[in-house]
Amino acid sequence: MELKEKLISSFLAFENEVDLDSRVHDVRSEAIKVFENEGFPSKKDEAWKYTSLNSVLKHDYSVFPKHEKNVEYNDVKKYFIHEIDSYKIVFIDGKYSSHLSETTHDGIDVCLMSSALNKPKYQLIIDNYFNKIATKDSLSSLNTAFSREGAYIQIPKNKMVDKPIQIIHFSTGNEAALMNQPRNLIVVNENSHVQIIERHQSLTDNPVLTNSVTEIFANKRAIVDYYKIQNDNQNASLIDSTFINQKQESFCSVHTFSFGGKLTRNNLEFYQNGERIDSTMKGVTIIGNKQHVDHNTLVHHIEPNCESHQDYKGIYDDSSTGVFNGKVLVNKEAQKTNAFQANNNILVSDKASINTKPQLEIFADDVKCSHGCTIGQLDESALFYMQSRGIPKKEAKALLMYAFSNNVLSSVKIPEIKQRINKIIAAKLGVNIGFDL
Amino acid sequence: MLKIKNLHASVEDKAILRGINLEINPGEVHAIMGPNGSGKSTLASVIAGKEEYEVTDGEILLFDEDIDELGPDERAHKGVFLSFQYPVEIPGVSVTNFIKTAINETRKAKGLEDMPANEMLKLIREKAELLEIDRKFLSRSLNEGFSGGEKKRNEIFQMAMLEPKVAILDETDSGLDIDALRIVANGVNKLKTKDNAVIVITHYQRLLDYIVPDFVHVIHEGRIVKSGGKELALELEEKGYDWIKEKANA
Numbered sequence: 066m067e068l069k070e071k072l073i074s075s076f077l078a079f080e081n082e083v084d085l086d087s088r089v090h091d092v093r094s095e096a097i098k099v100f101e102n103e104g105f106p107s108k109k110d111e112a113w114k115y116t117s118l119n120s121v122l123k124h125d126y127s128v129f130p131k132h133e134k135n136v137e138y139n140d141v142k143k144y145f146i147h148e149i150d151s152y153k154i155v156f157i158d159g160k161y162s163s164h165l166s167e168t169t170h171d172g173i174d175v176c177l178m179s180s181a182l183n184k185p186k187y188q189l190i191i192d193n194y195f196n197k198i199a200t201k202d203s204l205s206s207l208n209t210a211f212s213r214e215g216a217y218i219q220i221p222k223n224k225m226v227d228k229p230i231q232i233i234h235f236s237t238g239n240e241a242a243l244m245n246q247p248r249n250l251i252v253v254n255e256n257s258h259v260q261i262i263e264r265h266q267s268l269t270d271n272p273v274l275t276n277s278v279t280e281i282f283a284n285k286r287a288i289v290d291y292y293k294i295q296n297d298n299q300n301a302s303l304i305d306s307t308f309i310n311q312k313q314e315s316f317c318s319v320h321t322f323s324f325g326g327k328l329t330r331n332n333l334e335f336y337q338n339g340e341r342i343d344s345t346m347k348g349v350t351i352i353g354n355k356q357h358v359d360h361n362t363l364v365h366h367i368e369p370n371c372e373s374h375q376d377y378k379g380i381y382d383d384s385s386t387g388v389f390n391g392k393v394l395v396n397k398e399a400q401k402t403n404a405f406q407a408n409n410n411i412l413v414s415d416k417a418s419i420n421t422k423p424q425l426e427i428f429a430d431d432v433k434c435s436h437g438c439t440i441g442q443l444d445e446s447a448l449f450y451m452q453s454r455g456i457p458k459k460e461a462k463a464l465l466m467y468a469f470s471n472n473v474l475s476s477v478k479i480p481e482i483k484q485r486i487n488k489i490i491a492a493k494l495g496v497n498i499g500f501d502l
Numbered sequence: 503m504l505k506i507k508n509l510h511a512s513v514e515d516k517a518i519l520r521g522i523n524l525e526i527n528p529g530e531v532h533a534i535m536g537p538n539g540s541g542k543s544t545l546a547s548v549i550a551g552k553e554e555y556e557v558t559d560g561e562i563l564l565f566d567e568d569i570d571e572l573g574p575d576e577r578a579h580k581g582v583f584l585s586f587q588y589p590v591e592i593p594g595v596s597v598t599n600f601i602k603t604a605i606n607e608t609r610k611a612k613g614l615e616d617m618p619a620n621e622m623l624k625l626i627r628e629k630a631e632l633l634e635i636d637r638k639f640l641s642r643s644l645n646e647g648f649s650g651g652e653k654k655r656n657e658i659f660q661m662a663m664l665e666p667k668v669a670i671l672d673e674t675d676s677g678l679d680i681d682a683l684r685i686v687a688n689g690v691n692k693l694k695t696k697d698n699a700v701i702v703i704t705h706y707q708r709l710l711d712y713i714v715p716d717f718v719h720v721i722h723e724g725r726i727v728k729s730g731g732k733e734l735a736l737e738l739e740e741k742g743y744d745w746i747k748e749k750a751n752a
Contacts, residue, residue: 450589451592453575454604455611456604457573460607
């Protein structure tokens with residue numbers, strides 16, 4: 066059976082299992098219809114022109130894993146940013162793991178989507194925020210239809226969250242092939258500040274497909290810093306859709322570090338519903354073999370006096386392929402918008418490729434919008450210069466690549482994340498240089 | 503220490519060096535002069551091991567070892583240093599981080615541990631002082647936005663840090679005003695010992711007033727056509743290169 070048919074037929078069982086009286090029952094039913102009509106996107110869709118899901122969809126994924134498998138903290142510690150104290154929301158094969166997690170209801174809610182969807186006290190939040198900003202495209206709709214578990218974070222007014230929150234999804238390989246559909250909802254109220262780290266990690270080489278949707282609401286003057294660490298195994302694929310709704314004077318940043326996985330698609334959309342908003346999205350992609358990473362971004366400038374900053378760096382080796390599609394939309398009313406976009410790429414091998422496409426639609430007449438894409442190779446003269454000072458070629462290359470991604474890392478506010486990313490980059494490049502940016 | 507025998511080298515099948523012979527002993531300063539396009543910078547790059555240049559004949563011996571098969575980094579580990587005519591800008595890597603990496607990679611190649619941080623700091627301070635480099639300069643991105651003088655001072659600073667056996671200064675005087683020239687030359691002179699050697703590549707006598715050579719060689723069309731003492735440089739300054747070319751072509 067094709068995956069699409071399997072999912073549609075599974076939906077009935079799913080609805081029965083999670084309660085037909087659920088408040089989001091109608092939302093789910095609507096969503097599955099959208100998926101049923103549209104199916105998985107293909108290369109015929111403009112937004113998927115350079116990313117084919119064919120090789121990912123061919124597996125016979127388990128949609129509801131039956132067996133539970135325990136995971137010990139020591140075995141997976143390395144996937145946490147364990148050097149820092151943090152709240153943790155951890156899932157194993159899609160199911161919440163209480164013994165690996167550290168949630169809280171003390172002044173803030175750092176807990177589970179399943180609670181938020183089912184407990185009456187969260188009803189108002191769900192009514193106001195759930196599925197309100199997510200695009201109604203087929204993959205997000207598929208996630209909405211099956212949304213049951215994920216992280217639910219609610220920060221009331223005037224709260225500086227004392228430590229970062231880590232959301233980690235492990236897949237154990239207990240199933241021959243697993244499909245995960247986590248759904249996160251994050252509501253940050255006025256003047257509050259939160260830092261979130263998200264990771265998807267499979268523990269074996271069994272195929273995993275994750276179709277994740279995250280909705281983030283940043284109210285007035287809220288600050289949200291979100292870090293996505295994508296360094297999964299070679300048979301794990303991720304479709305990550307993150308939608309951010311910002312109110313006036315809020316500041317949101319998303320850093321996406323893409324190093325692993327078979328196929329990764331990042332849909333990242335910012336909607337600026339207020340004045341003097343700042344949206345920042347940065348990415349470092351370093352891949353090789355036949356890996357594929359696709360960054361698809363949108364910033365919608367709706368009101369005046371807002372800023373957006375996009376800076377994506379990519380390094381592609383072997384036969385890897387990359388896509389950057391960055392759309393900046395400036396409404397007629399959004400005067401004095403300041404939008405900046407840059408996408409710089411290095412192709413290390415002759416077989417690697419990148420398709421990059423800035424897309425600016427500007428309807429206001431008093432704005433500053435800039436964009437720039439570059440595709441190049443490592444500078445041979447710089448390599449010779451470094452070698453002539455005793456730095457071996459491999460290390461010299463690594464140093465150049467570090468330097469290339471430097472300004473993306475410089476805006477990371479948690480030093481332990483920066484260190485971790487540096488370590489992953491060093492491992493990725495097969496070098497060990499005590500070089501700290 | 504460095505022996506160059508009948509060296510022929512070409513780039514993209516174009517022969518540039520056509521039989522260079524040169525012997526350099528510890529404690530010596532050699533000046534290599536010659537008109538534009540004569541092969542001076544090519545010789546420097548070939549000794550340092552630039553891959554684009556192919557050695558088609560002859561050999562380069564360093565401490566009696568043929569270094570033809572060695573990469574530029576391995577030659578550096580054995581004590582070769584090239585001060586670039588046009589130092590390359592490397593945004594995102596500070597002067598300090600770069601030199602630390604260079605020192606520690608060189609130590610690693612020799613089987614030594616990384617230099618302890620406090621020792622490194624002390625060394626950096628000492629050598630920066632020698633080249634009259636201030637501390638702010640050290641945290642800037644390597645060569646990015648440096649003036650001509652800053653670039654060359656930074657080259658000699660790196661030389662001071664790495665303490666090479668054979669230092670090749672490729673037109674280190676170009677782009678320098680008289681003050682920077684004095685600082686750079688003074689730095690080189692202070693680094694000079696009886697165990698190391700310097701090869702100064704230049705068009706002009708000017709630098710040789712400060713770094714006084716024991717030998718002067720004139721390259722023309724890829725060959726050394728005349729060698730002499732420091733007075734040869736003065737003669738060239740006075741008469742130009744035409745008489746050398748005529749003599750060589752006769």
